[in-house]
Amino acid sequence: MKSHSAGAWRRFLLPGVLVAAASLSLMGCAGSSPGATHAANANAPGKASDTISWALPPATVPNWIWPFSPIADFSVTNSEMQLMMYRTLYWYGDNGKTGVDYSLSLAKQPVYSNGGKTITITLNPYKWSNGESVTAQDVIFWINMDKAEKANYAGYTPGQFPDNILTATSPNPTTVVLTTDKAYSQEWFLMNQLSQITPMPLAWDMTSATAKGDCVTNISGCKAVYTYLNAQSKDLPSYATSKIWSVVDGPWKLSSFNSDGHVTFVPNTVYSGPQKAQVKQFKMVPFTTDSAEFNVVRGGSTLDVGYIPTQDIAQAKPATSAPDAAGPNPLSANYQLIPWFLYGFNYFPINYNNPTVGPIFKQLYFRQALQSVVDQKGVISSAAKNYGVQTTGPVPLFPDSPLISQTEKNNPYPYSIANATKYLTDNGWKVVPKGTTTCVKPGTATGDCGAGIAAGTALTFSLPYASGQATIDTAMASMKSNAAQVGITLNLKPEPFNSVTSTAVPCKGKTCTWEMGNWGGGWVYAPDYYPTGELLFATGAGSNSGSYSNATLDKLIAATNTQSGTAVMQAYEDFMATNVPVIYQPNYTYSLTEVANGLKGFTANNPYGAIKPEDWHY
């Protein structure tokens, strides 16, 4: 009976299963049909191509076109998109190195006079895509907008540009003359103040689609123009067809813009710079995750410039190789690996105003001990496959620059458990490896624990850190383990990035209870390309998360803003390197860029994040 019925039901059921199987197999056949998306396209690496596809970072899409970016929309990706169409007054980054590339700049090197308080800027002969020249008025337009709406611009810092500009005039169409409230460091002014200027075409001086504005000549007229341009920049679907945004002075203009991140550029045929675009299209391609991007890039048929996630690098490169040198590349059949470092430094703050542990943090010997348990080389080797650079102070050790002092290069506090132990034992602490180190000599004399530290105080701290990144997870676990060897207990707490950043902020009083906080990214210098510390470490500075305060450091920072030359910079960084106001940790690559074999013109990554696809071609 059972057998009989089963046989009958099988006759009934089998067709159903076959239909399902046939459906699948039909879908499978469709997959290999001509014209399917999988089919190798004309962009296959190594082949001649009219289009270059470029992978956006994971979960990142451009969403702000106007270079006058609010801080919420100030991102590397938005800057990349903007710079392709709207050139800044000066081009920062010179073939992978820091500094200004005058050959790509809209203006010649600024000339300082009147004791440094008058800056004369002469423009190069550039044209907007509507045929008008890029003139001094376009520069004044930006400065006026910045003065009127400074709170809405990401690069604004109270007391600095444009507050420090007394007058901005244009004696002729190619000359801008600025007078400042005092003399400033020429390097600082060029890299951190003039870096904020993006000349805007007169076609943007509008208060509606049809009504002209007068922001170019009258600061009070800027508000209405700001309102209009701000609204236009929020209207993402209109980007590619906008009369406003179609006026460009860069080598590219938008062909299509999708808010999901698919953006296509075509050459600006009247670009008047040194290098016109050499392909017909440049496409930005969004990705949900780096794994999704890796799945595509290893196929090798659709992306011309992508990246490989660090975790997918099978073999670490030699520790002795240069930071930007490529190691074994799993995608070498189709791509060339070019590591990309942004100009920044990685650290995490400690809270000097914490009523309980603040007194411990104020002791230099403790900070020296804590820095000594950070095994930067070990973390770079293990978690980052040697694609990382040690941080020893505020000036990045890569790319190399004259600003890097010998103190930073020598790393005053390399990883050393013995040194860490000595720093503590020499200052009144009984070190208990893998136990709890306590203060046994309270007091303020030499060799005592220091002011505000009672006998029996333990070195136990809470350390929230941004979760979700393998490198940070590894670095934190390593530090906890190393710290335990000198009896310092770090209670690690993985938290969302925004939870860490919103907690680790300047504060004071009884509620100022956070102790340490590691959001993982430290600081990237943009648009403050000169690595000074007025935003980060000056007393009361907005981004001085731990409220570090030192009169000597304040003077050194002020000097870097007002005195030219490397000596003042190195004095500042030497103080920062030896006094460790924050705990330094490795700086990792921004991206391990994979450039298609055969793609020419891609020589180096820009340390400030810009891209120049006009140089790229097959």
Place this chain on the structure above:
Amino acid sequence: MVGYIIRRLLQSVLVVLVVTVIVFILLHSLPGGPARAILGPRATPGQITQFNSENGLDRPLVVQYFTSVFGWFTGNFGFSYVLNQSVGSLLAERLPKTIILAALSLVLTVIVAIPVGVYQAVRRNRIFDYVATGLSFIFYAAPTFFLGLILIEIFSSWLGWFPPEAPQSDGVVPIFQQFPGMILPIVTLALLSIAGFSRYMRSSVLDNVSQDYVRTARAKGASPTRVLWRHVLRNALIPIITLLGLSLPALFAGALITESIFNFPGMGLLFWQAAQQSDYPVELGVVIVTAFATVIGNLLADVGLAAIDPRVTL
């Protein structure tokens, strides 16, 4: 029936509002807040204050909530201050993608799981049953990301049959024009469901074949095919109908992992990213859509049950 549906729809509105209240409170209980999350560590206190003011985040929670509710009822779901888009346009962009992916995977699930489950029951304790049970356990236990990556490895990297990512074009029509790209995401999502549904189906058929009504039908001379078609299958589908109704929210909520692996940004990924960046308007928008889908799914399950089972009256 009509009165019942109207009552349930009205209840649905109430349920959704309660859900939004709970979610709203939970969102605002999280440490941090959107300003610092969006503006980043370099934001000054002044910029944070301005951001909060511009986005109404400095107003009392009750005011913020009722402002949002008023917006929802007037079709305004707010503006994403992370993505610079209205929440409505974001939902319009992502929802079709999610529905296509989830609906097709559900269709595939039903097409495969029901016959497989029935056949397993019919051929219970035979080789097909063992193999299907083993595969079900494997697929049910396998994490989605693992399954997706394995399928990419085999069918994209090795065999080259399918692209490693879903169609990237905007709009519904281009997705179908580049349909091969949808195969792997659909199969990834479906395999897990097939495993679950086929087990339910097998169990349900086994429950029914031993019932008196089956014996009676056979005694009255009904053919095995008729017994299966007209009697067993209809009764065995009852729990499946409920399961299908409960699957509706997944059509709208998205499949985070599958969307991530196959570069197909839908509702799941939208919600995940919004949660990470404290993008409250987007989070609430997705919650509303998903909550509505949940209550409607339950309603449809009940109605479907009444339609297929004459013993149930509404």
